[in-house]
């Protein structure tokens with residue numbers, strides 16, 4: 426592995442701080458969504474306009490939680506790779522992910538080439554075939 430222990434430690438510090446942050450955010454969102462449920466129940470007699478705003482807020486809240494939970498999983502996977510000594514290896518081609526990329530994006534599981542390929546692939550599958 427071409428990274429120094431110090432470089433890995435630096436990224437591990439970032440990842441651990443990010444994990445703490447995300448756990449706090451997710452806890453906050455869960456607490457808020459409980460309140461939101463209460464507001465929804467209390468607002469069942471409100472008119473349709475208010476109800477759709479409430480629905481929208483729940484959707485936004487939900488989307489935020491999903492994003493945070495996904496990021497938390499990525500952070501935990503990265504920490505696991507560090508623990509296993511596999512950190513910095515591309516998941517797809519096995520090549521080393523550049524340190525600059527890891528520094529900018531410590532949860533990166535793939536090198537730029539493979540990530541770009543993957544994203545293009547996903548964009549392709551979204552096109553309906555008639």
Ligand SMILES: [Zn+2]
Nearest residue numbers: 515518536539
């Ligand atoms: Zn790769």
